[in-house]
Amino acid sequence: MIHNFNAGPSILPQVVFEEASQAILNFNNTGLSILEIGHRTPLFEEVLNEAVALVKELMQLDDHKEVLFLHGGASTQFFQLPMNYLSKDKRAAYLDAGVWGTKAIKEAKRFGQVDVVASSKDKNYAYIPKDYAVPHEAVYFHYTTNNTIEGTQMHSIPNLSMPLVADMSSDILSRVMDFNRFAFIYAGAQKNIGAAGVNLVVIDKKFLDKSSSTIPSMMDYKQHVSNGSMLNTPPVFAIYVCLLTLRWLKKIGGVSAIEKINLEKSSLLYNTLEANPIFHLPVPKEDRSHMNAVFTMPNEALEKKFNAVCEEANMVGIKGHRSVGGFRVSMYNALPLSSVEALVALIKDFSNKHA
Numbered sequence: 001m002i003h004n005f006n007a008g009p010s011i012l013p014q015v016v017f018e019e020a021s022q023a024i025l026n027f028n029n030t031g032l033s034i035l036e037i038g039h040r041t042p043l044f045e046e047v048l049n050e051a052v053a054l055v056k057e058l059m060q061l062d063d064h065k066e067v068l069f070l071h072g073g074a075s076t077q078f079f080q081l082p083m084n085y086l087s088k089d090k091r092a093a094y095l096d097a098g099v100w101g102t103k104a105i106k107e108a109k110r111f112g113q114v115d116v117v118a119s120s121k122d123k124n125y126a127y128i129p130k131d132y133a134v135p136h137e138a139v140y141f142h143y144t145t146n147n148t149i150e151g152t153q154m155h156s157i158p159n160l161s162m163p164l165v166a167d168m169s170s171d172i173l174s175r176v177m178d179f180n181r182f183a184f185i186y187a188g189a190q191k192n193i194g195a196a197g198v199n200l201v202v203i204d205k206k207f208l209d210k211s212s213s214t215i216p217s218m219m220d221y222k223q224h225v226s227n228g229s230m231l232n233t234p235p236v237f238a239i240y241v242c243l244l245t246l247r248w249l250k251k252i253g254g255v256s257a258i259e260k261i262n263l264e265k266s267s268l269l270y271n272t273l274e275a276n277p278i279f280h281l282p283v284p285k286e287d288r289s290h291m292n293a294v295f296t297m298p299n300e301a302l303e304k305k306f307n308a309v310c311e312e313a314n315m316v317g318i319k320g321h322r323s324v325g326g327f328r329v330s331m332y333n334a335l336p337l338s339s340v341e342a343l344v345a346l347i348k349d350f351s352n353k354h355a
């Protein structure tokens with residue numbers, strides 16, 4: 001058995017792999033593969049409609065929200081969003097709390113003025129900046145809810161007057177949140193919602209009204225909304241995998257049920273790491289992510305040894321991002337508690353031998 005701690009693309013529920021495989025061979029007993037059906041057929045319309053409805057239900061979205069499935073991954077939203085809302089005389093505020101946020105800032109600067117209201121770059125993004133002021137004229141405030149690479153997470157929604165925009169790529173649908181407080185949410189699918197190749201976007205209708213209509217059609221949110229995510233051929237298979245994952249999440253009890261399991265997994269791991277001082281946790285307790293846990297060891301020789309032990313035990317994907325080093329254990333929705341239990345046993349054993 002393999003324990004998959006990959007940071008993304010990452011583990012999905014086993015039932016999703018099985019159903020997706022079946023749909024490639026024979027989709028809904030049509031005798032056709034999901035890969036060969038037209039996107040403007042009732043067959044695919046049903047897939048898309050159900051996926052949108054499940055997103056609305058699981059996120060408890062109000063009637064003012066539109067749900068889109070778009071191409072290009074979260075990185076496309078880094079520029080599509082400012083392309084729609086910024087210009088030379090318009091400014092947006094950004095929180096710089098990690099590598100992904102920094103990339104979003106870089107792209108926004110191409111289109112308008114950007115106020116970086118705070119940054120945790122001074123400590124290699126190992127914490128979430130807390131005290132900052134946001135200029136009132138900002139057309140939106142952008143932040144990353146979970147910093148996938150650095151293992152930090154914002155545990156409350158900032159209380160601000162301007163429209164809130166969030167990159168939720170690595171923690172969407174992992175915890176209960178008032179998603180209706182956001183004007184714009186985006187998330188690449190490959191961490192918690194499905195397969196790579198599609199991007200979930202939730203946009204408030206009032207915010208949508210203010211988007212640009214003078215940009216290329218494929219960048220224009222209004223056109224995507226009025227065409228129901230079918231301005232061109234959507235990523236059919238990736239959306240289908242999202243649908244299967246969303247069905248799975250609903251079946252196990254939705255966001256509040258998965259939140260409990262996610263908390264159980266992350267507490268078990270963090271408590272074990274804290275109890276074994278050979279492991280160092282760079283992120284202060286209040287900012288630790290429930291999705292990605294980052295830790296290091298006193299020297300490279302020990303890290304190499306621990307890595308070898310993990311590989312031996314069929315644990316994949318725990319090597320830290322090159323910008324942080326050490327280890328990163330990703331515990332997305334589909335990762336079973338048993339995988340964290342197996343890792344924890346290994347951590348204890350390693351500690352006993354090397355402390």
Ligand SMILES: *Cc1c(COP(=O)(O)O)cnc(C)c1O
Nearest residue numbers: 073074075100148167169170188
């Ligand atoms: C993975 C990730 C991205 C990049 O997603 P792509 O789909 O590869 O563009 C952006 N932001 C966050 C927070 C991520 O975790």
